[in-house]
Amino acid sequence: MTVHTGRHFLQIPGPTNIPDRVLRAMDMPGLDHRGSEFAEIGFAVLSGMQRMFKTRQPVIIYPSSGTGAWEAAIVNTLQPGDRVLMCETGQFAVLWRGIADKFKLDVDFVPGDWRHGADLEQIEARLSADKAHKIKAVCVVHNETSTGCVTRPLDVRQIMDRVRHPALLMVDTISGLGSMEYEHDAWGIDVSVAGSQKGLMLPPGLGFNAVSDKALAVAKANPGLRSYWEWQDVMAFNKAGTFPYTPAINLLFGLREAIRMLEEEGMENVFARHKRHSEATRAAMKVWGLETQCQEQGAHSPVLTGARMPEGHDSDHFRKVVLENFDMSLGTGLNKVKGKLFRIGHIGHFNDLMLMATLSGIEMGLDLAKVPHRTGGVVAAMDVLKRRDAAPMPKAAVA
Numbered sequence: 001m002t003v004h005t006g007r008h009f010l011q012i013p014g015p016t017n018i019p020d021r022v023l024r025a026m027d028m029p030g031l032d033h034r035g036s037e038f039a040e041i042g043f044a045v046l047s048g049m050q051r052m053f054k055t056r057q058p059v060i061i062y063p064s065s066g067t068g069a070w071e072a073a074i075v076n077t078l079q080p081g082d083r084v085l086m087c088e089t090g091q092f093a094v095l096w097r098g099i100a101d102k103f104k105l106d107v108d109f110v111p112g113d114w115r116h117g118a119d120l121e122q123i124e125a126r127l128s129a130d131k132a133h134k135i136k137a138v139c140v141v142h143n144e145t146s147t148g149c150v151t152r153p154l155d156v157r158q159i160m161d162r163v164r165h166p167a168l169l170m171v172d173t174i175s176g177l178g179s180m181e182y183e184h185d186a187w188g189i190d191v192s193v194a195g196s197q198k199g200l201m202l203p204p205g206l207g208f209n210a211v212s213d214k215a216l217a218v219a220k221a222n223p224g225l226r227s228y229w230e231w232q233d234v235m236a237f238n239k240a241g242t243f244p245y246t247p248a249i250n251l252l253f254g255l256r257e258a259i260r261m262l263e264e265e266g267m268e269n270v271f272a273r274h275k276r277h278s279e280a281t282r283a284a285m286k287v288w289g290l291e292t293q294c295q296e297q298g299a300h301s302p303v304l305t306g307a308r309m310p311e312g313h314d315s316d317h318f319r320k321v322v323l324e325n326f327d328m329s330l331g332t333g334l335n336k337v338k339g340k341l342f343r344i345g346h347i348g349h350f351n352d353l354m355l356m357a358t359l360s361g362i363e364m365g366l367d368l369a370k371v372p373h374r375t376g377g378v379v380a381a382m383d384v385l386k387r388r389d390a391a392p393m394p395k396a397a398v399a
């Protein structure tokens with residue numbers, strides 16, 4: 001067995017690195033989840049998550065992975081036969097679509113090449129052609145974690161308003177929330193879906209839905225079958241700071257601490273930090289001569305970068321070399337980009353020197369794996385990090 005010293009570098013775009021403060025906050029004995037002591041933490045995380053989503057409307061917290069929160073969004077608002085518009089931005093869009101198929105929704109899947117955000121022209125064309133308003137929901141992935149391409153939810157909302165389409169707008173921001181600007185209310189989102197193990201810096205195990213009044217009204221009238229995911233039941237208990245079933249108590253302690261950390265840094269600073277690390281990563285890739293998976297100007301993800309391998313080189317072999325030599329995990333290429341790209345996570349609990357170490361490991365790995373490249377990517381990234389205009393000094397944390 002290889003012995004490693006120091007910390008493992010977990011540079012996949014989720015699960016992400018967990019801050020020691022969050023680990024310590026979760027290191028708690030059991031607690032009566034029906035008692036008043038629990039209600040205090042219940043209220044704290046429910047209001048904290050409203051601030052994360054930027055909403056005054058209800059947030060539902062499930063003991064689940066993000067996939068559960070995807071399913072919850074579907075089963076509360078839709079029933080078999082309902083038409084939904086989804087967009088093939090990458091593997092996570094494909095997986096969400098798979099759930100819709102299992103619930104026998106009638107999915108209109110806008111094709112994509114996995115190198116761009118959602119096809120806004122196609123969304124507009126299909127919504128305007130739908131004069132009878134058969135489409136009940138438009139579902140988009142905010143930050144497509146399999147490619148590193150962003151779709152701006154507000155762009156989709158503006159299209160829906162322009163063509164006056166009454167469908168619900170559902171957004172998967174599982175890998176965006178807590179790292180990228182997100183405004184559930186101001187952007188007119190009906191259901192936002194998130195998870196704990198990406199920008200929120202927690203272990204996996206919490207799923208979230210932020211829900212608009214319109215989505216709630218649709219859910220109330222929806223006779224479709226559901227039990228565990230029923231929003232109304234959870235919301236009724238949440239009034240008292242509790243949950244209808246045993247919540248993931250220790251994760252909620254971690255969540256309260258993670259929200260504190262993000263707010264101490266200030267959300268604007270958190271967002272700027274991610275953009276800056278993404279910019280530095282792309283500067284390194286440019287020197288290496290590696291293409292970004294995302295080919296849309298202005299759509300590069302702040303939280304991860306998909307790096308294409310040169311023809312004839314396998315990204316999983318490269319990842320193995322990096323893992324064996326430097327104890328660093330990079331994200332694999334998923335589904336149809338398997339072997340073709342690796343993903344660099346620069347998300348969550350992360351700083352300049354962690355990025356420099358990550359990029360150094362990649363540059364050394366490219367050498368060891370004999371992947372053609374130019375050296376000096378790390379230096380280019382340092383130049384970006386040294387630029388003060390690219391490095392806003394932290395403002396006072398917002399209360």
Ligand SMILES: *Cc1c(COP(=O)(O)O)cnc(C)c1O
Nearest residue numbers: 065066067092143145174175195
């Ligand atoms: C991670 C992720 C998911 C899946 O979440 P799980 O917790 O693995 O179920 C879905 N969508 C996006 C965009 C993700 O990044």
